[in-house]
Amino acid sequence: xxxxxxxxxxxxxxxxxxxxxxxxxxxxxxxxxxxxxxxxxxxxxxxxxxxxxxxxxxxxxxxxxxxxxxxxxxxxxxxxxxxxxxxxxxxxxxxxxxxxxxxxxxxxxxxxxxxxxxxxxxxxxxxxxxxxxxxxxxxxxxxxxxxxxxxxxxxxxxxxxxxxxxxxxxxxxxxxxxxxxxxxxxxxxxxxxxxxxxxxxxxxxxxxxxxxxxxxxxxxxxxxxxxxxxxxxxxxxxxxxxxxxxxxxxxxxxxxxxxxxxxxxxxxxxxxxxxxxxxxxxxxxxxxxxxxxxxxxxx
Numbered sequence: 001x002x003x004x005x006x007x008x009x010x011x012x013x014x015x016x017x018x019x020x021x022x023x024x025x026x027x028x029x030x031x032x033x034x035x036x037x038x039x040x041x042x043x044x045x046x047x048x049x050x051x052x053x054x055x056x057x058x059x060x061x062x063x064x065x066x067x068x069x070x071x072x073x074x075x076x077x078x079x080x081x082x083x084x085x086x087x088x089x090x091x092x093x094x095x096x097x098x099x100x101x102x103x104x105x106x107x108x109x110x111x112x113x114x115x116x117x118x119x120x121x122x123x124x125x126x127x128x129x130x131x132x133x134x135x136x137x138x139x140x141x142x143x144x145x146x147x148x149x150x151x152x153x154x155x156x157x158x159x160x161x162x163x164x165x166x167x168x169x170x171x172x173x174x175x176x177x178x179x180x181x182x183x184x185x186x187x188x189x190x191x192x193x194x195x196x197x198x199x200x201x202x203x204x205x206x207x208x209x210x211x212x213x214x215x216x217x218x219x220x221x222x223x224x225x226x227x228x229x230x231x232x233x234x235x236x237x238x239x240x241x242x243x244x245x246x247x248x249x250x251x252x253x254x255x256x257x258x259x260x261x262x263x264x265x266x267x268x269x270x271x272x273x274x275x276x277x278x279x280x281x282x283x284x285x286x287x288x289x290x291x292x293x294x295x296x297x298x299x
Contacts, residue, residue, distance in 0.1 A: 039110045044098040051091040058084045131155050167252030168194060176255060176270050177277070186277040190249040193233055193280060197250030199226035229284060236283025241276030244269050 008016070062080040065073045133141040133153040141153040165173050168190040177183040177190075199222065234242055240262075247258035248269075255273065259266040 038102070039114070041098065041101070044094065044101075047094050048091065048098070051087065051094055055084070055087045055091055058087050166254060168249050170254050171248060171270075171273060174255075177274060185281070186274065189277045189281040189284075190245070192229070192284075193245055193277075194249040194252075196226040196230035196233065197246060199223060200230045201250070232284045232287035233280040234283075235287060236279040237276055240264075241272050241279060244272035245276045245280065248273055 058080065062077065062084055065077045065080055070077065131154065133155045135141055143149050143151050143153050168187060171177055171190075172183060172187045175183075177186040233245075237245065243262055244258060247253045247261055248255060253261065255269050256266050258273075259269045262269060
C-alpha cells in the first residue's frame with residue numbers, strides 16, 4: 001500500500017507562509033499587549049473569571065430552553081432569564097469594585113499589588129499633600145497679598161499613601177495586642193521598647209537631638225536614658241519574653257518571623273509578646289519609682 005503526498009502549488013505555499021507570518025505577528029502583538037497592560041489583583045481576576053463562567057453556563061441553559069418548546073418551557077425560561085440578569089449584575093458589580101480599587105491606588109497600584117503578592121500586609125489611606133507651586137519656568141510662585149504674603153504658594157493634592165506593616169505595627173493591625181485601650185497601651189510600650197533597643201544595639205545614629213519619647217537631648221544623655229529604660233524593661237521579663245520583644249519591637253519582625261527565629265510556635269510568641277509588653281510596662285514604672293524614692297531618701 002502506498003501513500004500519495006500532495007505537492008503544494010507555489011500559490012498554496014505563499015498563502016501558508018503568509019498565514020504563519022500573520023499568526024506569529026498576532027501572537028507577538030498579544031504578548032506585547034499583555035506586558036503593557038496594568039497589573040491586576042489576582043483575587044479580582046479569579047472572582048471575575050468565576051462570575052463569567054457562571055454567566056456563560058446560565059446563557060447556555062437559557063439557549064437550550066429556548067431551542068426546545070418555548071410554550072412548555074415558558075416558566076423555566078423566565079426563571080433562567082432572571083437568573084441571567086442577576087449573574088450579569090453580579091459580574092458588573094465585581095468589575096466596578098475592581099476599577100474603583102485601582103482608581104484609589106493611583107500610581108501606587110503596582111507596588112501595592114506586588115507587595116500583596118509577596119504576602120506582605122499593606123496599610124493604605126488617603127492623605128493630603130502640599131507642594132510648592134511653580135510657574136512654567138520652574139520658578140516658585142510667591143503670594144503677593146493676604147496673610148501669606150511673601151510665602152510660597154502651595155498646591156494641594158490628595159492621594160493614596162501605602163506602607164508595609166512589620167513588627168509591632170503588624171501585630172497591632174492583626175489584633176494580636178488585644179483591642180481598645182489595652183492594645184494602644186501595649187503598642188505605646190512596644191514603640192518605646194523598640195526605640196530603646198535600636199539605640200542600645202546601635203541600630204540608629206545617636207548624633208543630634210534625641211527623638212521619640214525622650215525629648216530633645218544631646219547624644220550622650222539620649223544613649224544613657226535609653227540604656228536605663230531598656231534595662232528597666234528587661235528586669236520584669238523572662239528570657240523568652242525578652243526574645244519576643246527584641247524580635248518584634250526591636251527588629252521589626254512579624255510574629256511568624258519571630259516564631260521561626262525563636263524556633264517556637266506563632267501562638268506562643270503572640271502570648272509572650274502580650275504578656276511581655278504588660279510586664280515590661282509595669283517594670284519600667286516600678287524601677288523609675290524605686291530610683292525616685294532612693295533620690296528622695298538621699299536628699
